[in-house]
Amino acid sequence: MSTCEHRIDLAGRVAIVTGAGGGLGRQHALLLARRGARVVVNDLGDAAQAVAAEVVAAGGQARALQCSVTDADAVQAMVDAVLAEWGRVDILVNNAGILRDKSFAKMPLDDFRAVVDVHLMGAANCTKAVWDAMRAQAYGRIVMTTSSSGLYGNFGQANYAAAKMALVGLMQTLALEGAKHGIKVNCLAPTAYTRMMEGILPQDQLDMLDPALVSPAVLALVADGAPTRAILCAGAGGYELAHITLTEGIHLGTTPTAEALLERWGELAERDGEMVPGTGFDQARHELRKAGFAFDEAAG
Numbered sequence: 001m002s003t004c005e006h007r008i009d010l011a012g013r014v015a016i017v018t019g020a021g022g023g024l025g026r027q028h029a030l031l032l033a034r035r036g037a038r039v040v041v042n043d044l045g046d047a048a049q050a051v052a053a054e055v056v057a058a059g060g061q062a063r064a065l066q067c068s069v070t071d072a073d074a075v076q077a078m079v080d081a082v083l084a085e086w087g088r089v090d091i092l093v094n095n096a097g098i099l100r101d102k103s104f105a106k107m108p109l110d111d112f113r114a115v116v117d118v119h120l121m122g123a124a125n126c127t128k129a130v131w132d133a134m135r136a137q138a139y140g141r142i143v144m145t146t147s148s149s150g151l152y153g154n155f156g157q158a159n160y161a162a163a164k165m166a167l168v169g170l171m172q173t174l175a176l177e178g179a180k181h182g183i184k185v186n187c188l189a190p191t192a193y194t195r196m197m198e199g200i201l202p203q204d205q206l207d208m209l210d211p212a213l214v215s216p217a218v219l220a221l222v223a224d225g226a227p228t229r230a231i232l233c234a235g236a237g238g239y240e241l242a243h244i245t246l247t248e249g250i251h252l253g254t255t256p257t258a259e260a261l262l263e264r265w266g267e268l269a270e271r272d273g274e275m276v277p278g279t280g281f282d283q284a285r286h287e288l289r290k291a292g293f294a295f296d297e298a299a300g
Helices: 023-034 047-057 072-086 109-137 148-152 158-181 203-208 215-222 258-263 281-290
Strands: 014-018 038-043 061-066 091-094 140-145 183-190 231-235 238-242
Touching: 014 023, 014 072, 014 109, 023 038, 023 047, 023 061, 023 091, 023 215, 038 047, 038 072, 047 061, 061 072, 072 109, 091 109, 091 215, 109 140, 109 158, 109 183, 140 158, 140 215, 148 158, 148 183, 158 183, 183 215, 215 231
Parallel strands: 014 038, 014 091, 038 061, 091 140, 140 183, 183 231
Antiparallel strands: 231 238
């Protein structure tokens, strides 16, 4: 029996889900709608209309708004239309993405740029468009879709990995800047069945990687009681947290050498006592603390 008795209710909330014409985005939109949110289904082509119709047929409220997330003016127009009709935007799920997989040696820079533009700049465009409205209403929930390819690397996906890891940095900073305005920002790293997995995994394993099994993670990250600054991994019914940590490391004094650093690499890499910095400046504090400077921990 679950220890959580409170059912997440999104009644009165307005959500925008990008790339929601199929796959993960469609499942996110359907689940948010089932929990009461009015959902904007964003994608290119007729797929967005089909998903919006699916939501309405099930008794929910949705509208399809077609634009490319790479077009900042079109994204702003989309958000302005939502605000004019529904008066607020509470939830943004940055899900839109493309792939241009090739080894880096064979990858044209146009393919690198195209992937970064959709994943990173697309998320930045959408987030910028809703940011002021969320600040004004003192409430917001934003989900960036990162990937294990960004967190850990994946052969043939240098462009995708670079964009996905950049989204983690964007999330970390926006979570800090949004905190006093009631805005929580998180990352989701999903694992779901895609066409590129066909022939690599057996069909029973592919079936278990159902996108619908990822969407509960999105619901958790946009709930009133959501965390902030989390990197939540999800797939096949499993959920994990990823962290960017800092080891205790070593101190080589004021005359460090590269040779000494390499000689003590094992000590440097020891993970006992590693920490999750609260901000980027915590690395500077950490280095100075090892150099003998004291800090008032209560002051932050």
